[in-house]
Amino acid sequence: MEPPSGRTDVPGSMQSNDHQSDLNPGTVGSAHRVQCPPLSQVLSELASLPPASTLAATEPLPSDKQKKLFESLQICLKAAENADVSDALKETPDILQKLWKCRSPYLVPAAEAMANGSRAPLWRVSYGKTGVFDFFLQLIASKETIDNRVILHALRLVGNSCADTNENRETVVEHNYTAAIVQHSSNPDLIQVVIPVLYNICIDFGPAQTQLAADKIVYILLKLVKDGAFKDKDALLDYVFELIELVGEQEQGIASSPDGTISLLVELALDEDVASTPARFSGLVSGLATYLNNTRFQEICISSYIVPDILGVLSRSLTFKTESSAEDTQALAQSRLKINQILAEISGSTSFAQYYPLDSPLAQSLKTWLKSTDDQLQICSCVILGNLARSDATCERMVQDLKIHEELISILKSDVRGAVLHSALGFLKNLAIAGNNRLVLGEAGIIPAVSRLWQYESVPQVQFAATSIARQVIVAAVDNISRLLEGLPRDGTDSNDERTYLSLLLALFQKTDSTPIKTEIGRTVASICRTLVPQSREGDPTAVALLDRFFDLHEDIALPVGAMIAQSQWPVVRSEGWFAMALMASNKAGAMAVSRSLQRMEILPLLEKTLGAEASEPTEEIEQVQMKKDRDNISVLVQELLKSDPDTLAETDKSTMQQLMHSHVSRHLQDSKSTVNG
Known part of the structure; x- marks a missing residue:
């Protein structure tokens, strides 16, 4: 808490799968004001593709020899089932190269057989060591037109070989093969394989997540969903949304994402066919929250009038059926919290009021x-x-x-x-x-x-x-x-003591352990003194009556002010306390209240310390000015207490103040006007 108050931002409010893969909302059209580049453009701008292929040039081969090559491959695969895998597979890269070199139709069944073998966890590392993995990565990255069936099986092999196998994932990342894999996402015949492959490369592997983020995968996936690429492929959407969550928090990806990413996130969250489950909806909201932590996307959201649609997302979160599972209920609750935090952040922007x-x-x-x-x-x-x-x-x-x-x-x-x-x-x-x-x-x-x-x-x-x-x-x-200072409604008790709303604050002061609350109550009392004491001196009848009520009905009224002085967290609050206590002491009833608080709040030692401090001690000029004000107010406080000599002032306290009067106060009063200095 920072006691000196001003206008502040109003506070908003107080999992992924771990398996491997085998308002009236604003019209959604408002989000379309942000340009969403076509998928073809984004894919063409991907980071540089892998190094030049080492695949052999074309060289014809008779069909019978092609068949023998394929049969040799089958023998190798069969042997690998019963022998050392790496040793059994060492000839397969050469066989695959020869089949590729003659563009053999046997490459399709060969790729399928190799992909089937990649299902076995023990084969995956061997694929990497023998060069099989590299061969199929180069096929995927090739600029040549290749049979979709071959690429499909190549993707299968890469995806399976990366499952829980960081050695192969490192190969993919080292040569940026992720970009080549992503390129195939625009092919409707391959999309159902591309997504699980990307998932297997990414899951629990940060370098791949970072690289895919740089490849703008979040925007690409969102655009694919928006363009209907997953229509009738509902099972893939769960992987898509999980990928968005996995990769979405990468700063590099956020920085490189097109402006339209934010409008796609909002639009899809509002789409009941796409975000049809709490899990999918929550995944999109998580992505939305991440992107809107970025200043660029906040400003896009404001200036493109997307905020009404975000309100629509909040409303949408309330439409899911109440019989959702405990996990879904928790996810939706977190989504609402995130949306309100987003809106708190956005509406706190200086440009927000200009547009709304x-x-x-x-x-x-x-x-x-x-x-x-x-x-x-x-x-x-x-x-x-x-x-x-x-x-x-x-x-x-x-x-x-x-x-x-x-x-x-x-x-x-x-x-x-x-x-x-x-x-x-x-x-x-x-x-x-x-x-x-x-x-x-x-x-x-x-x-x-x-x-x-x-x-x-x-x-x-x-x-x-x-x-x-x-x-x-x-x-x-x-x-x-x-x-x-009005009296509280009677609660039916027999007590004749009149209690006010201020009495409730003083009761809270006695009960709470919170220093900020105690200090705020003290500042309330100080503010009342600042207003009423000067007016009562001028003879204002309302102020006189209120000040009498202020002191007469609240015996411990000075204690919260004493707490302002006793705390050490905020020097400006302590100074405010000295000022208020000096004002109180200038009134006879107030002097009695102040004298009661001196011992209970241990104020006298602080008073002596402040008066005795040398002027050279504070290092900052502003501290010197504040210290002088404090001494002036303390001097007035001591002078008023001794002049009033209330019955509640203990003899020992009186003696101490008299000594202070002779040793310090007289000097300060000569140097300053003998008025309260606030």
Whole structure:
């Protein structure tokens, strides 16, 4: 917590398979404003392909010799079943080269037989060592037109040979064969093999994930899905979405992805036929969240008016059937959290209000979401509208024209979850910074509304935010100070002691262990003193009456101010405490309250230390100025306490202050005006 308050961003809210492969949403059309380059263009721009092929040039061979070559290959494969695999297969690369050299039709069954052999885990390393693996990689990377059946079996062999076999994966990555494999994704006859191959190369192997990311695989896969490449191939989609999750977090891939990647992610997440299961939907949302952590894609999202569609994605997350499994339920919950975090980040951008002003359809829709019965929609509304509340003019319009504060106060009074309360409080805090809004908020009942949350122990962030708003609305606002000092409704007990809303804050001060909450309560008390004490000196009857009530009904009113002085985390807060305590001491009833707090909060040692510090001790000029102010205020405090001589001032404390008066205070008072310096 940083006690000196200002407008802040409103907070949003408080697996893959491990087996190997054998709003009314905005119209989706809005995402089309971002250019999505065609697949052919992206594939043609892939990183440089592997080195030149070492495959032999064409040389005819009689068909009977071709047949004998194939039979020799079969013998080798048969022998490998019962002997040392590498030894049995050592002749196969030469046989394959000869079949290729004559462009033999036997290459198809030969490739199939070799691919079938790659199913055996023990053969995979041998394929790599003997050169079989390299041969088929070169076929895949060849620029020559090759029978689809040969390429299909070559892909099968590569995919199987990479399963749990890092030696072969390293070969693929070293020569960037991933790009060659990806090139075949545009072939509808091969797509059903390309995807599992890429999966087997990537799973649990970071270098391949990095390389594929650089090859723009996320965009390529999304574009394939969008273009219908997986129609009637539903089983492949699970691999596709898992690949997107595996590779999507690679920075290199995000940086190189086309602008249209973001619109594809949003559009597919909204497509009920594509993102038809919680798992697929959650995978797309994870990708969306990753890309929108990048500033470039955030700005694209804002300037291309994609934000309404992201709201649509949040709405879509609520449409899945409630009988989903526990795993799906958890995945959807995480997706909603990620979407709201995305929206919090985006709406916090300085350019957001330029494209989505307060009178935009987006803002109007969000205002209706404040009344939603769904937590996540309410949080979303509070987050985005709260981040639009960046200027006094906007905040005043929200309160005085749109009456948004009334919906927010209704939320505070309702039985919603802590995350919703936290977001609503963050929004209200921004609205309360505009001075002209404070009285309107007070009239709307904000103090009783937040007072019930001062006991919200299960979520300390809510407790703190509710305490902070109380301080915010009473700054220089006598009417709201009066409301804070109003008596609480009687609870039916026989007690004759009158308790106020401020009494509840003081009770929280005594109960909580939270230094930020204690400090915020102290700052509330200090703010009341800053407003009422000067006005009461001028004889203002309202201020005089309120100040009497302030001291008479709250015996321990000085303790929170003492806590401001006792804490060491924020020097500026300590200085604010000295100032407030000096103001208190200038009032007779206040002097009694201050003297009671001196021993309980161990203030005197701090007072002596501050007065006794040499002027040269602080190293920064700003520290020297602040230290001088502190000494001035302490000098006034000591002078006022000795002058008032309250009965509650212990003799030992009085003696100490008299000594300080002679040794330090007189000197400081001669050097400074003897007035409180705030």
